[in-house]
Amino acid sequence: MKKNLLFSAAAILFLWLAWVAAYYLVGNDYVLPSFFDAVKECGRLLADAAFWRAFGNTLLRTFLAFLCSFVLGIGLALAAHLQTWVRAFLSPIVSVLRTLPTMAVILMLLLWTSPKVAPVIVTLLVLLPAFYAAALSSLDEVGEEYGDFAQAFHIPAAKRVFRLYTPLAAPAVLSQAGSIFSMGLKITVSGEVLSNTYRSLGGMMQEAKMFLEMPRLMALTLVCLVLGFLLEGLCALIGHVLVRWRR
Numbered sequence: 001m002k003k004n005l006l007f008s009a010a011a012i013l014f015l016w017l018a019w020v021a022a023y024y025l026v027g028n029d030y031v032l033p034s035f036f037d038a039v040k041e042c043g044r045l046l047a048d049a050a051f052w053r054a055f056g057n058t059l060l061r062t063f064l065a066f067l068c069s070f071v072l073g074i075g076l077a078l079a080a081h082l083q084t085w086v087r088a089f090l091s092p093i094v095s096v097l098r099t100l101p102t103m104a105v106i107l108m109l110l111l112w113t114s115p116k117v118a119p120v121i122v123t124l125l126v127l128l129p130a131f132y133a134a135a136l137s138s139l140d141e142v143g144e145e146y147g148d149f150a151q152a153f154h155i156p157a158a159k160r161v162f163r164l165y166t167p168l169a170a171p172a173v174l175s176q177a178g179s180i181f182s183m184g185l186k187i188t189v190s191g192e193v194l195s196n197t198y199r200s201l202g203g204m205m206q207e208a209k210m211f212l213e214m215p216r217l218m219a220l221t222l223v224c225l226v227l228g229f230l231l232e233g234l235c236a237l238i239g240h241v242l243v244r245w246r247r
Helices: 002-026 035-046 049-082 084-099 102-112 118-152 157-195 201-210 214-246
Strands: none
Touching: 002 035, 035 214, 049 084, 049 118, 049 157, 049 201, 084 118, 102 118, 102 157, 118 157, 157 201, 157 214, 201 214
């Protein structure tokens, strides 16, 4: 554990040194601001009520898309695990969702919905295949190990789902939830940037780019990075607690 923390700290130090070196090599604050200017701007953002409103809106959109994709992904994976025809039906649909160009989808959604709704839908479409694949893989592993046992004792499908498959597959799915959540944040912010969503982190980034406020843009980027790390850590902690509670 200590060795892993040491390597993680070394990676963060390397990234910081790379930023500092790039700043002096570029020598243009309108292209790449200094680390200290970005940190100062972070402090200004944290004292700004408008930032916290934008932060809350972006986080709410991300959580809504994450929750919907989580429920749909696991539900579809359970159906696909129990019925082979459902798996065959969903396979091409999931493949299409995986290969959809995100920017093109956002542009189309802007014609049909609003800048507030489009980022949520596109994030859901990106996260749904990830949750579906993770849940289906975990359920297949549990089925290979305990499927014969369930059939031998004629356990009903409902009990197999809620008392056998779901509890045993949950740890593997939860272990990937953090990375999926942080990816959802990235997609949501990207959608907000392209949609120029009002009162959002993405909208603030778009505004900073238009007025060439590079320290503000980098500060917002740092906020998203830190938030992504915190979300991954929180999901990992929740998964660890649930696994210990189940045991």
